[in-house]
Amino acid sequence: MSLSDCRILELPRISDPRGNLTFIESDNHIPFGIDRVYxxxxxxxxxxxxxxxxKQLHQLIIAASGSFSVMLxxxxERRTFFLNRSNYGLYICPMIWRELHDFSSGSVCMVLASRKYEEEDYYRDYAEFQEAAEKRG
Structure with missing residues (x-):
């Protein structure tokens, strides 16, 4: 998988004078099942x-409130996405390094994940990640 597999997904939005509602269904609106939300x-x-x-985790990152940037x-290759709408999410496939920054005051970043937390699924050292990415690519 590569950066070209990562993209902004528009989520369903039901508009109502009392406020909007957005919902997300596993394997329907996003390309994975949801095992964890944080x-x-x-x-x-x-x-x-x-x-x-x-290494294996798929994620959807949503600016539930406020805004922030995500560098992938x-x-x-590197690309930065600016998230600031609650009905759009950034899909991130496995083997993509991510850094979140420029959080606005009061922002909330919601993440839907395809797996439960597993420390062994992480690359926390960029050089180690880069070496693994070169071997896969």
Whole structure:
């Protein structure tokens, strides 16, 4: 998999004068089943999150509130996405390094993941990730 497999997905949005509703169904709106949901919030100004890649995990990252940027890197190419709408999510396939930054005040980053937490699924060292990516590519 490569950076070209990562993309912004538009999620269903039901508009109503009382407020909008967006829903996400496994293997329908996103290309994987959901085993875990977590969210980042109260990220201090100037702080970065991420700084890792996954060997097998698929993710969808959503700016549930506020905004932030996500830099993706497949070991060869880099691309940055700006997320600021609750009905759009960034799909990230396995073997993509990610760094989240430029969090707005009060932002909430929601992540849908294809697997439960497994430390052995992580590349936390960029050089180790880059070496593995070269071998796969």
């Amino acid at each position: 969210y980042l919030y109260d990220v201090p100004g100037g702080a970065e999150r991420g700084g890792h890649a996954h 890197d497949d070991g060869t």
